[in-house]
Amino acid sequence: MSDAASHHPQQASFIATSEAETDRLGAWLAKALAPGDIVALQGDLGAGKTRLVRSIVASRSPQPQAVSSPTFVLMQRYDADVPIFHFDAYRLRDVEEFLELGVEEIFAEPGICLIEWAARVADALPARHLRIDIRVTGPETREFVLTGAHARSIAMIEDVRGRMANSGSSAAPFR
Ligand SMILES: Nc1ncnc2c1ncn2[C@@H]1O[C@H](COP(=O)(O)OP(=O)(O)OP(=O)(O)O)[C@@H](O)[C@H]1O
Numbered sequence: 001m002s003d004a005a006s007h008h009p010q011q012a013s014f015i016a017t018s019e020a021e022t023d024r025l026g027a028w029l030a031k032a033l034a035p036g037d038i039v040a041l042q043g044d045l046g047a048g049k050t051r052l053v054r055s056i057v058a059s060r061s062p063q064p065q066a067v068s069s070p071t072f073v074l075m076q077r078y079d080a081d082v083p084i085f086h087f088d089a090y091r092l093r094d095v096e097e098f099l100e101l102g103v104e105e106i107f108a109e110p111g112i113c114l115i116e117w118a119a120r121v122a123d124a125l126p127a128r129h130l131r132i133d134i135r136v137t138g139p140e141t142r143e144f145v146l147t148g149a150h151a152r153s154i155a156m157i158e159d160v161r162g163r164m165a166n167s168g169s170s171a172a173p174f175r
């Protein structure tokens, strides 16, 4: 879209050896995300996209909230400290159907957008989005790779990377 990427892509990876570790990443992400931010989640069925969304929403919500794959409603809204919009592009026919959900207006709102199967709607995502690829490496282990090529997404990666480093976790940032 209009705000083209103009930076070298940055990446950071995090190995979660349990769901509790995924919750830690979710909590760091929750702190790093600001209103207007967009996270594009990629990974196979059962990789942990929804599980990570649940961690992020829980970290920013005063009350527990039910988070499930919004596959059949396409979009869910959670009332956290700021609105969190959760999309699942798996069943969308095409980018047009995504735009018909009113995403351009939602992207312009002071909320946070978390999108599962985001590669299917890549053409509709503002360049500032943070991409997270999730790889299944064992029954309870997952590799999360954060990628950004825009000033905003790079700032998010730096923020999360700093939190990882301070926690002394197994974080393995790479270029
Ligand atoms: N370390 C981990 N992090 C995240 N999920 C894990 C982990 N270990 C095991 N799991 C399990 O992996 C599954 C992840 O399911 P989830 O619904 O989050 O996948 P998804 O990527 O959203 O899939 P879909 O594309 O079907 O929506 C859950 O059953 C969860 O309990």
Ligand SMILES: [Mg+2]
Pocket: 049, 050, 051, 068, 069, 070, 116
């Ligand atoms: Mg899901």
